[in-house]
Amino acid sequence: MQVISKDKPKGKEFGVLKKMKKAKRIEAQKEHMRRAENKRKNAENRKERMIESEFSDKISQVQIVGYSKNMLRVLIDGVEEKRGLTYIRRNAKLSENLENIGDFEVKLYGEMIKLKKLSNFSQMKEFLIDSIKFEG
Numbered sequence: 434m435q436v437i438s439k440d441k442p443k444g445k446e447f448g449v450l451k452k453m454k455k456a457k458r459i460e461a462q463k464e465h466m467r468r469a470e471n472k473r474k475n476a477e478n479r480k481e482r483m484i485e486s487e488f489s490d491k492i493s494q495v496q497i498v499g500y501s502k503n504m505l506r507v508l509i510d511g512v513e514e515k516r517g518l519t520y521i522r523r524n525a526k527l528s529e530n531l532e533n534i535g536d537f538e539v540k541l542y543g544e545m546i547k548l549k550k551l552s553n554f555s556q557m558k559e560f561l562i563d564s565i566k567f568e569g
C-alpha cells in the first residue's frame with residue numbers, strides 16, 4: 434500500500450513548485466559563479482598593485498648625484514651610473530624647457546621615469562636647472 438501525503442502538492446501545483454525550486458537553484462549557482470569571478474579579479478588586481486608598489490619603491494630609492502656633459506648621474510643600488518635626460522621627445526632642447534624640469538625623463542629599470550619621482554629631486558632641482566643652463 435502506497436502512503437499518500439496530504440501536504441505534498443499534486444499535478445499542476447507540483448510542477449509550479451518544481452520550477453520555483455529549479456529557478457532558486459539556478460540563481461544560487463549564478464551568484465556563486467559571480468562571487469568566484471569577483472574573487473579572481475580582486476586577486477589579480479591585488480597582485481598588480483603589489484608589483485606596481487614594489488617598482489615605485491625601487492624608483493624612489495634612486496638618487497640624483499649630479500649633471501655633467503648632458504648626462505644625469507644617478508645612484509642606483511649603490512652604483513653611480515650616467516643616464517641621458519629627455520623631455521617629451523629625444524630631440525627637444527632641455528634648456529628651453531627648464532620650467533618643466535620635474536617632467537624630464539630618465540630610463541630606469543626598462544621604463545622612462547619622471548625626475549620628480551626620484552628620492553632627492555626636490556633638493557637637487559635648483560642644481561639641475563643651473564647645470565643645464567650652464568651647459569646649454
